[in-house]
Amino acid sequence: MAEKYDVVVAGGGPAGLAAARAAASEGGKVLLLELQAQIGGQTQSASWVPNDLITPKLRRAVVLKLREVKLHSPHKELITRGDFGAIVDRRQFDKLLAAEAAASGAELWLSAPVKELLMSNGMVHGILTEVGGWSDRIEGEVIVDATGAGGEWSSLLLRKVMGRDWQHERLASSNEYLMVNVKDEKSAEFIFTSYFAPGGYAWIYPLGKGFAMAGIQGVRIHPDTALDEFIGKQAPPRLAGAVPVAAFRSQLPLGGPLNQTCADGIIAVGGAAGQIYPLSGQGLRYALRCGELAGKVAVDAVTEGNVSKERLSEYERIWRAEFGFEFKVGKLLHSSLGVSQDRKMNAILHVLKGKPRLQRAFIDVFTGFNLKGSLGVLLKNDEIARVFGREVVKALTPK
Ligand SMILES: Cc1cc2nc3c(=O)[nH]c(=O)nc-3n(C[C@H](O)[C@H](O)[C@H](O)COP(=O)(O)OP(=O)(O)OC[C@H]3O[C@@H](n4cnc5c(N)ncnc54)[C@H](O)[C@@H]3O)c2cc1C
Structure with missing residues (x-):
């Protein structure tokens, strides 16, 4: 007989881990499936986050506090100083979130891609995964789609339930290198250039001790060549002599959130819901808060025995009230x-x-x-x- 859970979370990024932790803390029986062999650093290796995101349990992931930002446009340059939050190591950050989800009682499976949604009469009631070459059908009262927006198997609500894809002209491609042999400087740099990064920008995040992240995101770019070309032709002097040791490719929907982030038996969170700030592509704050909301609403709905779209849309009402204005500003x-x-x-x-x-x-x-x-x-x-x-x-x- 198929195994049965209250909440099945597809995707072990920040949104999925926050949802799993919240749902398990509310007393739900929770399973999270992550397609990769490890939690952490699937889309990038370092992120810029505001101070209020760093709870005491997440402090270990902080690489440095950001006190200086350099902005470049084709003909201007500016250095500004202040308390700009922190750069966190995503491989650590996500693992610390996983520790919290596990401590709350959520079960975590690795190397377990969700390949299909199980549906009857339009109601999602489970998933199909492949673990160790075996297919497994797992029943869940509510499925949380936390699969992000950037992968072959991501965006389950959008692709499998709504039957469409992200708007191509609003989908930014990104590529990021973890670089070594970098000249240490304390500022993060943002380079706005329509030649290398149309509709986006290139960036450098300092990580200290000769390490830095260099990345690029833009609409209609080829992420592989755009970053190499940028580094070869226009990168700031601190990267002269630096070499990449890891590459992270992804995609970001910059058209604002989906019009619909839940359906019967399923809720989408984080990147999979398009909860990304369109102007800069920041998304961790939304992933954590919306994941938490989704986990709570899912368990409440299961307890009440009503997992219809109407019941689950409590989640949608709350996140739109909290973040709707931000997404509108970012998009405009x-x-x-x-x-x-x-x-x-x-x-x-x-x-x-x-x-x-x-x-x-x-x-x-x-x-x-x-x-x-x-x-x-x-x-x-x-x-x-x-x-x-x-x-x-x-x-x-x-x-
Ligand atoms: C280049 C780049 C730079 C960014 N910089 C910042 C920044 O500085 N600050 C910031 O706040 N945000 C930043 N963001 C955005 C941030 O990374 C996202 O908002 C955040 O990762 C979203 O979390 P998530 O859990 O929704 O999705 P993801 O982090 O994408 O996680 C999705 C997870 O689901 C897994 N998965 C996918 N499909 C399946 C499947 N079918 N079955 C099982 N598992 C699956 C993936 O392997 C992955 O682990 C950046 C994004 C990119 C791409």
């Missing part, structure tokens, strides 16, 4: 700055020069870390508002 600004990107970024860096408060506001809005406070500051500057465009400013100004 990403669209606006994607047109005449070089000219607009030159203009923005020109205006920011010598204005630390405005620089801080720009970083906050770029990352989405402190959006509500900083958006007003940025929009009050006439020149910045002109660059964003009248329609965008109107749409973002509270009535």
Whole structure:
């Protein structure tokens, strides 16, 4: 007989691990399946996160506190200083999340790809996985789709239930190298260039002791060649003589979240739900919070014996109330700055020069870390508002 769980989580990234931990803490019988042979670092090896994401249990994953950011556009350069959060090692970060999920009672399976959803009359009631060459059918009252957006087997709700794919023109490709033999500098760098990274940017995150991450993301780029070309032709001097020792390729949906993030018997979270801030591609905060929400709502729904789309949409109502505005801002600004990107970024860096408060506001809005406070500051500057465009400013100004 097929095994039966209250909640089956597909995908062991941050969103899935947060969902598994929350569901198990609420008393649910929980299984998480991860297709890779280890938890951690599937999409990238280091992430920039705000301070409030670093709970005491996650502190071990912090590689450095970020105090300096360098911004480049084709003709301008700017250095800004402050407390910008932390760079975390994703291989550690995700494993620490896994420890929390396991401590709460969730069962974790590795090398276990979810290949199919089991469905009857439109209701999802289980998954099909392959473990050690054997197919296994596993029944679950609620399936949490935490498979991310970047892989062959990802995005189960979108592809298997809704029967479509991510909008190609809004899907950014990314490639990131872990590099060694790097000249140590403390700043993170962001390079805006429509030639190498249209609709995106290139970045360098310092990791200390001669290590750094160098990455690129953009729409309609070939991730393999774009990063090599960028490093070969335009990379900052600190990478001269550096070599890559690991590569991470992925895709990010930058069109905002799915219109529908649950259906009968299934909830999508994190990358699989498109919960990515479109302007910069940040997503860990949403993955953790939305994963937690999904786990709680799933167990409540199972307890009540009602896992219909209507019941599960409590999850959708809450996350939209918390983050809907952020995604709207990120999407509008990403669209606006994607047109005449070089000219607009030159203009923005020109205006920011010598204005630390405005620089801080720009970083906050770029990352989405402190959006509500900083958006007003940025929009009050006439020149910045002109660059964003009248329609965008109107749409973002509270009535
Ligand atoms: C290059 C790049 C840079 C980024 N930088 C930042 C940053 O600096 N800060 C930030 O906050 N965010 C950043 N993000 C976004 C962040 O990585 C995502 O928001 C976050 O990883 C989403 O978590 P997730 O759990 O939803 O998905 P993922 O982290 O993608 O995890 C999905 C997991 O599901 C597994 N999986 C996929 N399909 C299946 C299947 N069928 N069965 C079983 N398992 C499956 C995968 O192996 C993976 O482990 C970046 C993303 C990229 C691509």
